[in-house]
Amino acid sequence: MDAHDTAPVRGGPGRAARGRGGRTASDTRTTYDAGTTTTAHRMTVDARTASGTRAAAGARRTAPARRRGLLGVRRAAAVLALLLLGQTALDRTAPPVPLAPAASSATDAVDLAVAVDESSSLSATDVERERDAAGRIAVGEISPASRMTVLGFASADNDDQSPVDEVCPTTALDAVAREKMDGCIGRLARRGAGQGTGTDFPNAIRQAVTRLREHGGSRPRILFLLTDGKLDVSDSPSYGTDKESREENGRRELTKALAEARAAKVQIWPLGFGDDLDMDALRDMAKGGYRGGCTDLEAARPRADRAADSQTLGDAVQRAFAGARCLVTDPPRKDTPPADISVPLSPLATLANIVVSKGDHAVRATYYDPRGRKIEPGSRSDGSKFTLAGSGGEVESLRITDPRPGRWQVRLDAPKGHRDRLASVSVQWRGAVRSSIVMTPAAPRPGEKARVELTLQTRDEQGIGDPADLRRLQVSGRLTGDGFEPLDLALSDDGENGDKKAGDGRFTGTVTIPRRATGALKAVGVLGAVGLTADHRPFLTRTASANPEVRAGLRVDDAEVHPGGSVPFRLLASNDSDRPHTLRLSLRDTEPGAVALSLTEVTLAPGDSVDRAGRLTVGEKLNPRELNARIEVSDADDSARPLDAKLVKVDITPVPSWPQRIWDAWWWALVTGAVLLAALFGWFVWHRGQAREDVSPGGLLLRLTVSDGSGERTTSETTVPRKRDPWYRFDVSDPDGPSPRLDPRPTGRYAVQRDPRTGVRLRTPDGRDQSYPLARDIPLEGRVRLRVERGAGGRSAARRPGPRRWLADLLPRQRKPVLAPSDRRETDGLGGRDTYGSSSYGGSSRGGSSYDDEFDEAT
Numbered sequence: 014m015d016a017h018d019t020a021p022v023r024g025g026p027g028r029a030a031r032g033r034g035g036r037t038a039s040d041t042r043t044t045y046d047a048g049t050t051t052t053a054h055r056m057t058v059d060a061r062t063a064s065g066t067r068a069a070a071g072a073r074r075t076a077p078a079r080r081r082g083l084l085g086v087r088r089a090a091a092v093l094a095l096l097l098l099g100q101t102a103l104d105r106t107a108p109p110v111p112l113a114p115a116a117s118s119a120t121d122a123v124d125l126a127v128a129v130d131e132s133s134s135l136s137a138t139d140v141e142r143e144r145d146a147a148g149r150i151a152v153g154e155i156s157p158a159s160r161m162t163v164l165g166f167a168s169a170d171n172d173d174q175s176p177v178d179e180v181c182p183t184t185a186l187d188a189v190a191r192e193k194m195d196g197c198i199g200r201l202a203r204r205g206a207g208q209g210t211g212t213d214f215p216n217a218i219r220q221a222v223t224r225l226r227e228h229g230g231s232r233p234r235i236l237f238l239l240t241d242g243k244l245d246v247s248d249s250p251s252y253g254t255d256k257e258s259r260e261e262n263g264r265r266e267l268t269k270a271l272a273e274a275r276a277a278k279v280q281i282w283p284l285g286f287g288d289d290l291d292m293d294a295l296r297d298m299a300k301g302g303y304r305g306g307c308t309d310l311e312a313a314r315p316r317a318d319r320a321a322d323s324q325t326l327g328d329a330v331q332r333a334f335a336g337a338r339c340l341v342t343d344p345p346r347k348d349t350p351p352a353d354i355s356v357p358l359s360p361l362a363t364l365a366n367i368v369v370s371k372g373d374h375a376v377r378a379t380y381y382d383p384r385g386r387k388i389e390p391g392s393r394s395d396g397s398k399f400t401l402a403g404s405g406g407e408v409e410s411l412r413i414t415d416p417r418p419g420r421w422q423v424r425l426d427a428p429k430g431h432r433d434r435l436a437s438v439s440v441q442w443r444g445a446v447r448s449s450i451v452m453t454p455a456a457p458r459p460g461e462k463a464r465v466e467l468t469l470q471t472r473d474e475q476g477i478g479d480p481a482d483l484r485r486l487q488v489s490g491r492l493t494g495d496g497f498e499p500l501d502l503a504l505s506d507d508g509e510n511g512d513k514k515a516g517d518g519r520f521t522g523t524v525t526i527p528r529r530a531t532g533a534l535k536a537v538g539v540l541g542a543v544g545l546t547a548d549h550r551p552f553l554t555r556t557a558s559a560n561p562e563v564r565a566g567l568r569v570d571d572a573e574v575h576p577g578g579s580v581p582f583r584l585l586a587s588n589d590s591d592r593p594h595t596l597r598l599s600l601r602d603t604e605p606g607a608v609a610l611s612l613t614e615v616t617l618a619p620g621d622s623v624d625r626a627g628r629l630t631v632g633e634k635l636n637p638r639e640l641n642a643r644i645e646v647s648d649a650d651d652s653a654r655p656l657d658a659k660l661v662k663v664d665i666t667p668v669p670s671w672p673q674r675i676w677d678a679w680w681w682a683l684v685t686g687a688v689l690l691a692a693l694f695g696w697f698v699w700h701r702g703q704a705r706e707d708v709s710p711g712g713l714l715l716r717l718t719v720s721d722g723s724g725e726r727t728t729s730e731t732t733v734p735r736k737r738d739p740w741y742r743f744d745v746s747d748p749d750g751p752s753p754r755l756d757p758r759p760t761g762r763y764a765v766q767r768d769p770r771t772g773v774r775l776r777t778p779d780g781r782d783q784s785y786p787l788a789r790d791i792p793l794e795g796r797v798r799l800r801v802e803r804g805a806g807g808r809s810a811a812r813r814p815g816p817r818r819w820l821a822d823l824l825p826r827q828r829k830p831v832l833a834p835s836d837r838r839e840t841d842g843l844g845g846r847d848t849y850g851s852s853s854y855g856g857s858s859r860g861g862s863s864y865d866d867e868f869d870e871a872t
Contacts, residue, residue: 121364121443122158123233123338125150126221129201130240130286131178132167133210139286140203142326143239145407146284147201149330150237151194152403152410153368153441155338157187162224163197167204168211170248176213177220183227191402211245214238214298215266218274218281226277233307234279235337238298242283242291271301278303282333285319292317307339310487312543327370327437335441340366341485341544345439350376350425354438358383359482360418360471361444361545367411368441369423372434376427380411383419416442445472447548448538449602449643450490452524455655456557460528464511465490465502467520467538468641468660474604476639476662477518487541488520494556496531500524504538519660530556533653550602555654562590563617565646565656569629573664577633579611580663584625584646586656588617595649596656598627603642607632608663610644629661637667708766711735713773714804715765717745717755719796729755732804733765740764740776748794763793765801773801 127147131140147163154161163181168174181197184190204210218236225234246252246263253259274281281302283295295317306313313336320329327345335342341362346354350371358365369378380388380399388394388411390401396415403409423438450467457463467490469477477483483506490502504522508515511523526534534554540547569582588594596615600608612627631640645658669677676683716730729752733741742761746754762778772787785791790798 121156122160123154123156123235124225124228125154125159125161125235125237126164126225127151127161127237127239128164128166128177128217128221130167130212131165131201131204132212132240132243132245133204134212134241134243134245134289135203135287137203139241140201142320143286144198144201146239146286146320146326146330147198147237148195148403148406149327149368149370149408150334151186151191151198152406152408153331153334153366154186155340155364155366155412155441155443157185157400157412159186160184160228161186161194162221163194163201164217164220164224165201166213166217166220168209168213168246168249169216169251170209170211171250174209176209176216176249179220179224183224188400188402192405195403195406209249211248212240212243213246213249213263214240214244215246215263215270218267218270222270222274222277222279225279234277234303236274236279236281236302237333237337238281238283238295239286240283240295241287241289242285242294242298243289244294267298268301271298274302275304278305280304280306280315280337282315282337283317284329284333285317290319292319295319306336308541308543310541310543312336313339327439331368331439331441336543338441339544340441340443342439342441345370345437347435347437348425349435350427350432352425352436353422354425354436355420355422356438356440357420357481358416358418358440358442359444359479360473360475361446361477361482362416362418362442363414363445363472365413365416365440365442367413367421367423368408368439369410369425370408370437370439371425372407372436373427373431374405374407375431376425376434376436378409379424379426381422381424382417383421384417385422443544443546445546445548446470446477446486446540447472447550447602448488448540449550449641449660450536450538450552451643451658451660452534452536452552452554453657454557455645455658456554456561457526457534458557458559459526459530462523462525465504465522465524465536466660467504468662469518469520469540470641474607474638474640476641478516478639480516483516483518485542485545489539489541490522490536491539492524492534492536494527494530494532494534496529497527500527501539502536517662519662526556532556552658553653557654563588563594563596563648563656565596567644567646567657567659569644569659569661571662571664573666574631575666575668576631576635576637579628579630580661582612582627582629582644582661584612584615584623584627586615586617586625586646587622588619591619593618596646597649597652598644598646601643601645603640607635607640608642629663631663631665635665637665639664705739707769708739708774709736710738710741710766710773712804713741713765713767714802715741715743715755716800716802717753717793718790718798718800719753720798721796728752731755731757740766745793745797748797753797763799775799 127150129140129143129147135143151161151163160183161181162179162183165178165180166176169176180200181194184194186194217238221236222234225236244260244263244267246259247256249259249263252262252266271281279302281298283298285292285295299315299317302315304314306315316336318329318333320326331342331345334340341359343356345368346356348354356367367380371378382388382394386394388399390399390404390411392399395417397417398414400412401409402412421440425436425438447470448467449470450465453464453466454461467488469486469488471477477486488504488506490504492500492502502522502524504520505512506516506518506520510521512521513519532555534556535551536554537551538547538549540549563586565584565586567582567584569580572580574580584596584598586596594617596617598610598613598615600610609630609632610627611630612625615623615625617623629642629644640663642661642663643658644661645655647655710733712735713733714730715733717728718725719728731743742758742764744756744758744761744763746756764776766774768774768784771784772789774782774784775791776782785801788800788802790800793799
């Protein structure tokens with residue numbers, strides 16, 4: 014059997030059917046049903062006890078002993094009934110099937126030891142940074158049930174000295190202990206002359222191994238060794254009588270100490286400090302301890318790192334701690350307060366630690382979840398629990414169980430004078446995924462090539478599509494069965510070799526079934542990733558015969574629906590046998606009640622073939638998410654051999670608002686209407702502008718003339734400016750004098766504009782409008798006349814009504830022949846007029862428009 018099938022899922026039945034935040038509806042329902050049953054029986058028993066008590070009270074004077082005896086019997090019966098009935102009720106309540114592993118403080122707990130080098134080969138600043146690193150490890154530990162010991166070590170140069178000081182005895186890292194840990198770590202200090210200033214690694218490692226294994230059990234054991242890596246026992250009498258023998262014996266004892274650590278399964282994670290590091294020695298000590306980690310990946314195996322200075326200290330400690338504790342971590346984000354720093358949390362995370370290195374005790378950190386809500390340490394919200402540790406020190410951490418995915422924000426504030434140091438925020442987390450796998454064909458023949466598909470989901474039944482999360486995963490598979498050795502399956506999500514789409518969270522590969530396969534087959538996923546545990550659901554089937562009598566195939570595509578919506582699918586099946594067969598469709602690897610099949614059973618008569626349609630309906634109360642399910646069809650007479658299986662991904666989206674629904678249904682009509690309205694509005698604007706342009710008097714020449722004994726003479730004239738105003742207003746000054754003048758005024762009593770039909774329109778002081786041809790003398794006041802003519806270079810008149818000239822050219826019509834000027838004069842009888850019919854005043858004797866009228870007739 015595969016190890017994945019026999020290993021219990023952490024978290025127990027109570028983690029089943031997890032919703033947002035890891036709370037389980039089935040867990041609550043189970044407790045409630047059991048509690049209701051127990052309460053009902055308790056009420057019945059209490060009622061009977063009460064009635065028995067009242068009866069006994071009536072006979073209290075005559076039979077006190079009997080009353081006490083009866084009451085004792087009834088109480089015993091009540092207790093017995095309660096136990097029996099309560100146990101029966103609990104037995105009737107089936108435990109829910111666990112869906113995903115969850116964070117558990119008991120199973121995550123480890124035994125930690127931190128050994129800090131206090132020798133004189135390090136400076137006081139180096140030891141101070143070592144203290145900082147030890148505090149970070151204490152604050153960053155994710156499980157409150159973990160135990161931690163802090164040791165300071167150097168050497169013993171005489172019998173009165175000790176090479177190892179236990180500054181922090183072994184203690185469980187609950188909230189109170191973490192706060193006190195900062196005080197005892199503060200006692201670590203560089204040793205001076207006469208205190209033993211060498212570096213005794215063998216004694217430090219042995220003391221740590223002793224503390225780590227004294228509680229027994231199977232917890233992981235981790236030793237963080239903070240040092241410069243230089244072994245120095247040259248002044249320690251316990252290692253020999255002279256310097257050469259002491260150094261040789263020191264190296265030999267170090268090898269033995271590392272072997273003892275390896276035998277006790279103690280991992281050694283060296284962290285280098287100081288300017289003169291011996292990294293080779295640190296690497297040798299990492300390799301000399303226990304090499305087994307939380308997972309069989311290189312990133313989880315002990316290795317040496319270095320903290321070159323205060324700026325890189327946090328990064329080095331984070332890398333070492335994340336590797337030792339199998340946590341997922343990203344590079345820290347840094348800024349000086351006041352600042353808002355955000356860190357992302359993956360949907361895969363079930364347990365997270367936000368670690369804040371403040372750089373100054375005066376800096377205060379405030380935490381906000383992805384929805385912007387302020388987090389109160391020690392509280393519970395949205396299914397998550399928050400625990401703050403180290404709030405009074407330079408390093409603090411917020412531990413979050415079942416965190417909400419998204420970007421969490423840390424707001425850093427500090428009083429003036431404490432804002433110059435760089436602060437950093439990092440997040441470390443552990444997560445869980447669940448896999449579902451299928452083969453096509455579902456029951457392959459020996460020697461046949463099969464296609465394997467695997468999908469991953471988070472603990473909240475959501476698909477995994479974030480590229481950053483997919484990069485963390487190393488997904489493969491394993492095929493086992495009767496008659497052949499296990500086969501490793503190469504699966505990829507790169508869009509090649511049969512994979513439909515790169516980065517969609519569906520991993521694909523192929524496998525050829527061994528010809529030696531004789532019966533049962535099992536395909537199961539394999540996940541390799543630091544900080545992630547997997548709940549793999551195997552695909553169980555059997556090899557098929559060369560010509561199976563019953564065949565079936567499912568056709569279903571990934572879809573996007575709203576809560577309560579459905580996805581269509583088809584079942585194609587045939588029965589070539591001489592007896593009827595019943596096919597059954599089922600859903601697997603999905604949350605109970607999340608989806609339902611409308612077609613669950615089909616009966617095939619002998620020789621019958623069917624093509625049935627069905628629907629996969631999602632629950633109405635489901636939150637928006639990406640849901641994965643596996644549909645299987647099997648023969649009721651041979652349920653161990655699926656006829657076909659398909660993975661389907663349903664993207665559940667929120668129900669749209671009514672405007673969105675109208676848009677989805679009528680978008681084409683709305684777009685067409687909007688285009689028509691825009692065109693109509695544009696035409697209206699153009700037409701209005703064109704109408705204003707048609708009547709604009711710009712370019713017209715206005716002349717005032719008077720008639721006296723000497724004849725007609727011009728007393729004043731002006732050309733109307735080319736503006737888009739529909740009226741040009743003016744007054745007549747001194748109308749009774751010898752030289753009346755035309756005086757343009759915005760409030761003038763007279764106004765003119767073009768008339769598209771006749772030539773010009775005049776508005777008189779009494780408000781009447783009258784149209785006149787151009788070059789016609791129009792009486793104004795007394796002997797004053799107004800003549801309107803086409804100005805130099807201006808239009809003679811507005812556009813005539815009818816189609817525009819360019820449009821008229823396109824329309825079929827009877828074209829007139831163009832007459833010569835002399836012929837035109839004879840035809841029109843104009844006598845001595847000029848070629849274009851102009852009078853001596855530049856106008857037309859017929860009140861026409863001169864040049865433009867002639868052009869219109871010619872064209």
